[in-house]
Amino acid sequence: MSQESNDIRLLLVVGIAAMLMLFISLLLIFIFTQRKKLQYQNQVQALQDIQKNQLIEAAIRSEEIERHRIAEELHDEIGAILGAASLHFYNVKIEDCDESSQTIYQKGRVLLDDGISKIRGISHNLHSSILQEFGLNEAVGHFCGKLAHESLIEINVNLDNRYPTRAAQNDISIYRIVQEFINNIIKHARPNKIMISSIYQNNYLDLTINHNGNGLTQAQFEELRFKRDGLGLKNIQNRIILLKAELKLAQQTDDFSINISVPIF
């Protein structure tokens, strides 16, 4: 074999090897830098998620504080004023007045009592003292009891007693979610039967709301919560994020169900 043939062969082998080394090193650098970028982006994403959750938490906490403050003002200030007004009303001597004045007086008393009762109702709605004192199950039961009306709507509540009475700080958020869903169901779905049940196991609270109204599917919920006027659904979603919970809406023949699965730490 001639020297020239050997040279060509050597050049070929060295050339291919050099090209391969160049290509492989660039490819490795490329993959390595992209991995670094991916790691960095994941870190940024994680930080953004933490920040977002902190903002949601702060918003929800401040909302609760504001609700508490308004509830206290209503109960302690306006409730007290109306209570005092009622006391004065009851002490008015009306026997000497004519029949028309007596009727007006009676009407005024009824309206005043009604006002006091409404103020108490709003105050309790804004800040559930039952939730604070007796826990989530009692608060949900009490809330549903107030809404149920024998001839219009039947609400059955079957909550797991194993759920600790004062389990978590998150109870207020779970309660608000249930409150918002029940209000929405009554307002929009118009059912005549609602069933609320819960199962507590493996540090998870599975809360299910079933109703026979015209409810929402998961897809409809996803669509509605991005609409500007869907404040209630946005609040629900924010609280779901805060709780790190899972929300599933589904339709089973004539019934609709809402399932909330909340990890309890």
Next chain:
Amino acid sequence: MFRIFQIVIDWSEVWALLIPIPILIHKKQPAMIKSVVFYVWIAFFINLAIDLTWKLRNYLPTAFNSNNYLYNLHSVIRFFLFSIFFIKLRQPFLSTIKKAIPFCFAAFIIINFCFFENFFDYWKLSSRLLAVEAILLLFYTLQYYLFKINDHAEVDIFNSDFWIVTGLGIFVTFNFFIFLLYNELTIHLQNFAVTLWNVHNISFIVFNLFIAKGFYESREQ
């Protein structure tokens, strides 16, 4: 056994293209990689003609029993279609050079085949053409990676264009020196040149596997 292996490798320039073809029939490809789709179809017919000419050379008239001009044609078409592919990626990096290269290559083809070589040379394919094509495609490939290394926008690296570019990179990396020295090898080391063409064929199979992966990963953008 070796004979069967040799037949399979000889025909690999045709059957390798049957790897990406079913995927592109099954899955509509985005406009960005349409030029690669064209390449696959055109390469399939050219390579079929190349192998049929080679296998039936004893039955064909002398004027038509050389397939070297088909390799030249394949090279020209491959270069222009992949140039379109790289330009269509719209990477704002060396844009002017990338757009100028096809014109330079066209000028090179005209000058080379008017004054120095014969495009329809009966005895040999154009080593110069294939080597220039390979080095220019390698340049496109390397600039793709360099752009991506400095790019901060995208992190999903294993997308369709990555697979296609990597397949092309592997193919031209292996073949640049083979193309460059092929005419010399056929003169001095004919048997070695024939064996070496198997390397070209195997790298072509790998190239097609990557193209198939690229087609599989593609989505409308």
